[in-house]
Amino acid sequence: MNYQAFKKKRLLVRIISSLLLTGFVFYIALQKNLQTWHWIAIVAVLALILVAGRGFCGFLCPVGSSLDLIHFICKKLHVKEIKRSEAFNRFIRIFRYFFCVFYFVLHFGLGIDPGWALVVLLIITTPIMVRFWCSICPVGTILGLLNRISLFRLEKDMETCVSCSACSKVCPMQNDEVFTSNKTGDVSSVSCIYCGMCVGKCPKKHALSLKVAGRKIL
Numbered sequence: 001m002n003y004q005a006f007k008k009k010r011l012l013v014r015i016i017s018s019l020l021l022t023g024f025v026f027y028i029a030l031q032k033n034l035q036t037w038h039w040i041a042i043v044a045v046l047a048l049i050l051v052a053g054r055g056f057c058g059f060l061c062p063v064g065s066s067l068d069l070i071h072f073i074c075k076k077l078h079v080k081e082i083k084r085s086e087a088f089n090r091f092i093r094i095f096r097y098f099f100c101v102f103y104f105v106l107h108f109g110l111g112i113d114p115g116w117a118l119v120v121l122l123i124i125t126t127p128i129m130v131r132f133w134c135s136i137c138p139v140g141t142i143l144g145l146l147n148r149i150s151l152f153r154l155e156k157d158m159e160t161c162v163s164c165s166a167c168s169k170v171c172p173m174q175n176d177e178v179f180t181s182n183k184t185g186d187v188s189s190v191s192c193i194y195c196g197m198c199v200g201k202c203p204k205k206h207a208l209s210l211k212v213a214g215r216k217i218l
Ligand code: SF4
Pocket: 156, 160, 161, 162, 163, 164, 165, 166, 167, 168, 178, 179, 201, 202, 203, 204, 207, 208
């Protein structure tokens, strides 16, 4: 599949899944007593999310899709984006684990809902830093740890790669492992959301490919 066709199909999947997942969450939240089939549905959705790894962030998550939409609109309005330094990216890659623990302790341990603070963070950062929230999102952080065993794979062929770095420059997750890794095969990192943008930007056909359950989709 070429990148333009992939982009259109991914957009369709994202719209449908965002509507379905948002509807599902609201529907479950409105139930006074959860029936057995509600629990079966919740477990099925959670299982789907876990096997997708961070493919969930790139294809299914309503928050991620909304952030991309906001960022797209801001770009059209010529809002200037901040270029994140490598030092900042390195800090964020470590900070996200502390933030993940902090968030879950706050939410489940102390019963404090940091929801509104996070909404403010999203509104402030999204126009100027693409997918910044996704870099520290607690759910994304946990799913990232499952990336190596998830259904999604980002693969690189070192024999074809010309080390141009176009892949890391276009990555919305500031993931440089796709460029720095010098092995042929799986280059999925904990940050990769399998958006396929690096594959679309790569000047060498077949240097990068995206697979789901072993089947090449891009
Ligand atoms: S964009 Fe493609 S050719 Fe360039 S470094 Fe990345 S994988 Fe290699």
